[in-house]
Amino acid sequence: MSEPGDGGTAAIDQKRGWLNAIKPYTAPEALAALCVGISSGFPYAMIGATLTTRLAQSGIDKKAVTAFSLAFLVYNLKPLWAWMVDGVKLPIIGRMGQRVSWMLLAGVLVIAAVANLALVDPQASLTRTAVAAILVGLAGATFDIVIDAYRIEMLKPHQLGVGAGMSQYGWRIGSQLAASLALLLAARVGWAGGYLACTMFALPAMLTALVMGEPERHREPTERRGLRASVVSIWGPFAEFFQRSGAWLVLAFILLHKIGDTLANLTVRLLFNDMGYSNDAIAIYDVGVGFWTFLAGIFVGGILYARMGLKRSVMLSLWLMALTNLSFAGLAASGHPSNLAMAATMGFENFASGIGGVTVIAYFSALCDLRFTASQFALISAAASVVGRFVTGTTAGAMIEAMGYVEFYLLTTVAALPGIILFWIMARNGLIEQSIGSAGTKEE
Numbered sequence: 001m002s003e004p005g006d007g008g009t010a011a012i013d014q015k016r017g018w019l020n021a022i023k024p025y026t027a028p029e030a031l032a033a034l035c036v037g038i039s040s041g042f043p044y045a046m047i048g049a050t051l052t053t054r055l056a057q058s059g060i061d062k063k064a065v066t067a068f069s070l071a072f073l074v075y076n077l078k079p080l081w082a083w084m085v086d087g088v089k090l091p092i093i094g095r096m097g098q099r100v101s102w103m104l105l106a107g108v109l110v111i112a113a114v115a116n117l118a119l120v121d122p123q124a125s126l127t128r129t130a131v132a133a134i135l136v137g138l139a140g141a142t143f144d145i146v147i148d149a150y151r152i153e154m155l156k157p158h159q160l161g162v163g164a165g166m167s168q169y170g171w172r173i174g175s176q177l178a179a180s181l182a183l184l185l186a187a188r189v190g191w192a193g194g195y196l197a198c199t200m201f202a203l204p205a206m207l208t209a210l211v212m213g214e215p216e217r218h219r220e221p222t223e224r225r226g227l228r229a230s231v232v233s234i235w236g237p238f239a240e241f242f243q244r245s246g247a248w249l250v251l252a253f254i255l256l257h258k259i260g261d262t263l264a265n266l267t268v269r270l271l272f273n274d275m276g277y278s279n280d281a282i283a284i285y286d287v288g289v290g291f292w293t294f295l296a297g298i299f300v301g302g303i304l305y306a307r308m309g310l311k312r313s314v315m316l317s318l319w320l321m322a323l324t325n326l327s328f329a330g331l332a333a334s335g336h337p338s339n340l341a342m343a344a345t346m347g348f349e350n351f352a353s354g355i356g357g358v359t360v361i362a363y364f365s366a367l368c369d370l371r372f373t374a375s376q377f378a379l380i381s382a383a384a385s386v387v388g389r390f391v392t393g394t395t396a397g398a399m400i401e402a403m404g405y406v407e408f409y410l411l412t413t414v415a416a417l418p419g420i421i422l423f424w425i426m427a428r429n430g431l432i433e434q435s436i437g438s439a440g441t442k443e444e
Contacts, residue, residue: 025162025166029155029159030159030166032154035207036150036151038170039170039202039203039205040167040174041176041201042175042202043113044072045175046195048266051133052269053282058122059123075140075381078142078378078382079379079382085102085145085146086149089101099150100214107203111199113136114195114202117132117135117136118191118193145374148377154215161302161305163365164358165302168354168357168358172350176288176290176291182194182195185197238379244435249422251383252422254383256418258321260321263388263396263412267396267408268286271405281337294353294354298355304359310359310432311432314360315420315424316355317359318420320351321356325410325413325416326409328349328405329405364377364384
């Protein structure tokens with residue numbers, strides 16, 4: 001028979017358990033990861049689903065609309081100039097620190113690029129719109145390089161899971177708030193006003209860099225002099241990565257694990273438009289419900305990462321993200337707009353993405369060498385989506401028109417399986433542990 005006070009003690013222990021689970025998310029480094037994540041997410045929204053909706057409502061055909069996803073390929077080219085963020089000191093503002101100075105410059109570039117996209121008219125010139133979207137991609141990719149390096153160097157190894165979660169919280173907050181704001185203002189003051197208002201989302205990262213200062217774990221690469229040393233400084237970060245055991249198999253996993261997810265997410269707004277959903281319905285049931293379920297997924301992902309460990313939590317994430325594509329097929333098969341069906345579909349998709357955003361990004365962050373954080377994470381993050389974005393931009397529209405939405409989303413589910421198989425092989429052969437870099441091992 002239990003003592004009268006046992007129930008109260010259990011309640012106190014339960015409360016302490018929840019507080020201990022939440023406490024890591026309130027650390028200054030975690031909150032900074034949240035803020036820089038907000039700024040990271042909004043340029044993506046400006047040339048992603050929001051631009052897809054803008055083009056579709058302007059009467060642009062599906063093939064041209066999906067071709068605009070090629071603007072995202074600029075993000076996949078960022079390893080080509082990421083070395084500059086690691087090694088080129090900016091004049092005048094460079095004295096503020098390598099990461100801080102680049103954060104300020106990249107933020108200004110993003111604001112200018114989004115403002116330029118706001119002022120173009122897709123119906124008047126599709127070419128000018130495409131160029132403006134590519135410029136947003138260039139500026140946004142540079143912003144991402146700096147933000148990712150700043151986040152990884154600011155966090156200690158034991159904070160990578162929480163930091164990845166908070167960064168994903170921020171990314172979704174920035175992208176969803178920007179997307180919602182643009183949609184709501186577009187219906188009232190026009191697309192130009194909506195895009196211009198969204199430029200304010202660049203400020204959180206810039207202010208965070210000014211307040212937090214240069215990351216303590218930032219390590220300057222070896223001093224470079226001469227042409228040969230410059231070439232080595234560009235290739236060195238990649239050479240270090242590929243010298244690791246199983247590096248090519250790890251890269252294959254990075255390339256393939258997100259094909260199905262990318263195909264589905266970059267085309268779902270076309271599905272909503274063809275099914276007759278209004279902008280307000282999309283803002284509430286896709287963006288709104290998706291936002292909250294994504295946040296829930298991130299919190300659950302942090303718990304799973306802590307309790308299940310890296311390998312098992314990532315494997316679970318991969319399966320969940322594959323299964324979400326089946327829900328898109330189910331929504332398409334219903335044949336009529338249902339707010340409840342949209343909310344359920346996008347809720348499941350975002351919950352799974354939230355879990356994956358913690359577990360997979362924590363693994364990718366741990367792969368970096370602290371001497372080359374910007375260059376290596378740029379390579380990893382670019383490789384993670386390049387195949388899906390290329391296929392979406394070149395063939396997705398034609399595939400949807402040829403086979404229909406249901407069969408298309410079933411195909412995207414199958415496309416997720418190679419990544420799952422590769423991760424299983426890596427886990428069985430100990431390649432996951434062997435691939436970890438100094439960002440995932442050094443607490444200094």
